[in-house]
Amino acid sequence: MKAKAAVVGLIGGNDNSTVASVRIARYAARRLELPLIFPGEQGAIALEAWLKGKPKTMILVNGPLLYVTAGHKRFCELLVRAVRTVPNVVWAQNDYT
Numbered sequence: 001m002k003a004k005a006a007v008v009g010l011i012g013g014n015d016n017s018t019v020a021s022v023r024i025a026r027y028a029a030r031r032l033e034l035p036l037i038f039p040g041e042q043g044a045i046a047l048e049a050w051l052k053g054k055p056k057t058m059i060l061v062n063g064p065l066l067y068v069t070a071g072h073k074r075f076c077e078l079l080v081r082a083v084r085t086v087p088n089v090v091w092a093q094n095d096y097t
Contacts, residue, residue, distance in 0.1 A: 005057035007029040007037070008059070009026075010039065010063030021062060021094060022038075025063075032059075034059070035050065040075065044074040055082075056088055057087070057088040058090070062094055
């Protein structure tokens with residue numbers, strides 16, 4: 001993945017999700033025309049590929065960390081690496097998680 005920026009959500013969901021964090025992440029990715037990465041096996045694959053492209057900015061959308069850590073160890077490891085190595089990390093906080 002060659003994108004220099006991406007939106008990373010801490011909780012995944014389908015297109016019809018009513019969870020605020022999911023909707024915010026989807027909106028940001030769509031509006032900014034950036035890749036969207038959610039936790040899970042596919043998310044870990046996408047995150048790892050994105051990190052290989054030496055990205056510049058990660059927009060990290062707040063969400064309940066319980067769902068990230070539950071069964072998504074590889075994604076969590078890559079997320080830690082992203083936070084440590086991506087030069088610009090933007091934390092998108094919301095009050096409705």
